[in-house]
Amino acid sequence: MLQVSQRGQDIPASPFRKMTPFADAAKRRGLTVHHLNIGQPDIETPPAVMAAVQQVDIRVLEYSPSAGHLSYRLKLADYYQRAGINVTANDLLITTGGSEAILFALMCCLNPGDELIVPEPFYGNYTAFAVAAGITLVPVTSYIEDGFALPPLTDFEQVITPRTRAIMICNPNNPTGYVYSRAELTGVLELCRKHDLFLLSDEAYREFCYDAPYISALHLPDADQHVVLLDTISKRYSACGARIGAFVTKNKDLQEAALRFAQMRVSPPGLAQLLGEAATDLPDSYFDLTKAEYQARRDLLVARLRQMPGVFCPTPGGAFYVLCHLPVDDTDRFAQWLLEKFEHNGETLMVSPAAGFYATPGLGQQQIRLAYVVNQTSINRAMDCLALALQQYPGRIEPQAQAQDVQKAQAHA
Amino acid sequence: MLQVSQRGQDIPASPFRKMTPFADAAKRRGLTVHHLNIGQPDIETPPAVMAAVQQVDIRVLEYSPSAGHLSYRLKLADYYQRAGINVTANDLLITTGGSEAILFALMCCLNPGDELIVPEPFYGNYTAFAVAAGITLVPVTSYIEDGFALPPLTDFEQVITPRTRAIMICNPNNPTGYVYSRAELTGVLELCRKHDLFLLSDEAYREFCYDAPYISALHLPDADQHVVLLDTISKRYSACGARIGAFVTKNKDLQEAALRFAQMRVSPPGLAQLLGEAATDLPDSYFDLTKAEYQARRDLLVARLRQMPGVFCPTPGGAFYVLCHLPVDDTDRFAQWLLEKFEHNGETLMVSPAAGFYATPGLGQQQIRLAYVVNQTSINRAMDCLALALQQYPGRIEPQAQAQDVQKAQAHA
Structure with missing residues (x-):
């Protein structure tokens, strides 16, 4: 019988998007959805960067080199040098978004059936990439009570097998906002050195660290052969639609293998490379305003959440996400209820239930991720909605039961 | 030991690009390389299409939906309807070039270890996609003496095994320029129906058919559940750098699986989708001039080749390629010699040796692919070079030996 491949059946639908039909229905009923x-x-895509595409004179929109335009790669190497990351144009290739960099890294570092260790919660699409690459994603749980710090290295060692080939981290972390310390990164790298593993470091949110300086995996000594830095301009320059990223490693064998995968798809997007190249010319001060705005939003969001009884919320040090614990039975149900049954002055909010960020079944059911990508007025109104919703939601768990629940979670940890 | 994955070692370098260093060196010596x-x-990228990107007012360059902008999908469905291909927006999703459509199709139709039958010679990158998807590419040879017509269906049946899941064709064909007839396509589809196989039809060159009307796999009756049409705007609108393609099927299970792969990488390139959408508004007459120019070039190129002793060249009915037989020992060596040792009035030419288009070792060693993507003046000058080069090349095979060689090839067929 004609049927879709097993991997085509296994690949999960985006956990981010399954609530979309409920949001669309809420809007059709006239609600404002935050x-x-x-x-x-x-944040506005920098006009100077858009102008690079809009003012260029192109007669024939040709293929670019498979590794990306050399002029862009040279300038991108400069950008990394300014960030203290010692790479040249030969150490990087331009990818179609950070997504393609992730896929190339999995393809080049692991064979089908090999294992990749990832601290959970993690970026939900990693699960799909693992299916596409035919590898096994092995989670190591980080806990909200620890602010989602890196799990103890012994937890990693316990799950290392002869099939383990790499550890993947996201730093600053999506979905937790946690920023790994130098000590944590050094610990992971040492583990990789001890067990001959690659360290795949997804650093999409590099510029958005609010409390401590940012440390890249490529800032560490003796990291060169182990580290692949996975990058994207999406968040940095508010250019998600461009689909421009980078695969960065000083490991020459890996870089050569990645180039052959890049040749397979001939070239990365041409117009968007112009945009990426122009972005490298932005002054370092470009990030000051953006960062200040995100930090103010974070502080507001965390403060508002902490005023709500039963809500537990660590302070995330980076990115633009908060992962918090809610006093509800199940955040999938709660998120849908917010869109289907709740309103406050004609408004409601859309959140990401956190179960999709965990590989271990059952974890994250009382957590949601909030992205502070709306202005402070909207954050305040969304939090007004959330506070009221937590009082009205039928599946609310009372603070007494709640406390026991958190204790159980801690005992499990 | 830290090492690149087996697939990272297996994936081949682009056969198109290995001659590039020799061409660069020739240019540094002052030669003009055709x-x-x-x-x-x-051909110029249509200015109206570039304008769609360059004049748009975008404040935030956001992710698009994973399947592509709905407005584009609706217009692209109209484009297909005008071409007699009965699909709606729900039957297609926008991909990052035709390349991503190919990868999604292999992922959705085959599991690792499954087999894909492809007539050879074929687009060289199919080999790399097979490595990335972990599948086995099984060639069925088409012969220059037959003008690269579809091999007999019995040749396909002989290689069908329990692991065979799909047949992939490229129509009009790259690298041969052959255009499959309705009878050939019907035969392949019947084979797919008989053996429960998918038919992956790469139709990038649809508009460029010079001698007979174009037949799509989706023009055939009872094709809906079997056919995936793989498409791209690259050649059609001279927009290779845009990286916009499409995955088209009326098989709902396949389309849903492809959407989940599309969600994995969030969205296709945003700016380039504007360009693709604008291209659907071009009048049908847009292709008249382009097609007339390509046809004139084809006729010139074939006529010039046939004047050269020992050169054998079928007349390709479509695309913009000629695959011809040369009286030389090895076209890899000849192509390099053209760039390193030959010149005529300060000029030479760069060709694609055909061995990279075959999976069967040893085939194609006396063939080259020529792309008629330069104007008629350049074609004439390049053919002046080739004619002279074939007289001077030390590895030339004399017509007598040559004739035996062709006879041997025919006997093998």
């Missing part, structure tokens, strides 16, 4: 569910920044 | 080696059209 979108705190997806990491789509509201 | 590029007949790569399918990069010289």
Whole structure:
């Protein structure tokens, strides 16, 4: 019988998007929906960067080299040098978004059936990439009570097998906002050195660290052969639609293998490369305003959440996400209820239930991710809605039961 | 030991690009190199289409829906309807070039270890996609003496095994320029129906058929559940750098699986989708001039080739390629010699040796692909070079030996 392949059946639908039909229905009923569910920044794409595409004179929109335009790769190497990351144009290739960099890394570092260790919760699409690459994603749980710090290295060692080939981290983290310390990163790298593993470091939110300086995996000594830095301009310059990223490693064998995967698809998007190249010319001060705005939003959001009884919320040090615990039975149900049954002055909010960020079944059912990609007025109104919703929601768990629940979670940890 | 994955080692370098260093060196020596080696059209990208990107007012360059902008999908369905292909917006999703459509199709139709039958010679990158998808590419040879017509269906049946899941064709064909007849397509589809196989039909060159009307796999009756049409705007509108393609099927299970792969990488390129959407508004007459120019070039190129002793060249009915037989020992060596040792009035030409288009070792060693993507003046000058080069090349095979060689090839067929 004609049927879809097993991997075509196994690949999960985006956990970010399954609530969309309910949001659309709410809007059709006339509600204002505050979108705190997806990491789509509201910050303006820098006009100077858009202008690079809009003012260029192109007679024939040709293929670019498979690794990307050399002029862009040279300038991108400069950008990394300014960030203290010692790479040249030969150490990087331009990808179609960070997504393609992730796929190339999995393809080049792991064979089908090999294992990749990832701290959970993690970016939900990693699950889909694992299916596409035919590898096994092995989670190591980080806990909200620890602010989602890196799990103890012993937890990693316990799950290392002869099939383990790499550890993947996201730093600053999506969905937790946690920023790994130098000590944590050094610990992971040492583990990789001890067990001959690659360290795949997804650093899409590099510029958005609010409390401590940012450390890249490529800042560490003796990291060169182990580290692949996975990058994207999507969040940095509010250019998610461009689909421009980078695969960065000083490991020459890996870089050569990635180039052959890049040749397979001939070239990355041409117009968007112009945009990426222009972005490298932005002054470092470009990030000051954006960062200040995100930090103010974070502080507001965390403060508002902490005023709600039964809500537990660590302070995320980076990115633009908060992962918090709610006093509800199940955040999938709660998120849908917010869109279907709740309103406050004609408004409601859309959130990401956190179960989709965990590989371990059952985890994250009382957590949601909020992206502070809307302005402070919207954040305040969304939090007015959330506070009221938590009082009205039929599946609310009372603070007494709640406390026991958190204790159980801690005992499990 | 830290090492690149087996698939990272297996994936081949692009057969199109290995001659590039020799071409670069020739240019540094001051030679003019006529590029007949790569399918990069010289036709102007339609200014109205570029304008769609350059004049749009975008504040935030956001993610698009994973399937592509609905407005584009609706217009693209109209484009297909005008071409007699009965699909709606729900039957298609926008991909990052035709390349991504190919990868999604292999992922959705085959599991690792499954087999895909492809007539050879074929688009060289199919080999790399097979490695990335972990599948086995099984060639069925088409012969230059037959003008690269579809091999007999019995040749396909002989290689069908329990692991065979799909047949992939490229129509009009790259690299041969052959255009499959309705009878050939019907035969392949019947085979697919008989053996429960998918039919993956790469139709990038649809508009460029010079001698007979174009037949799509989706023009055939009872094709809906079997056919996936793989498409791209690259050649059609001379927009290779845009990286916009489409995955088209009326098989709902396949379309849903492809959407989940599309969600994995969030969205296709945003700016380039504007360009693709604008291209659907071009009048049908847009292709008249382009097609007339390509046809004139084809006729010139074939006529010039046939004047050269020992050169055998079928008349390709479509696309913008000619695959011809040369009286030389090995076209890899000859192509390199053209760039390193030959010149005529300060000029030479770059060609694609055909061995990279075959999966069967040893085939194609006396064939080259020429892309008629340069104007008629350049074609004439390139053919002046080729004619002279064939007289001077030390590895030339004399017509007598040559005739035996062709006879041997025919006997083998």
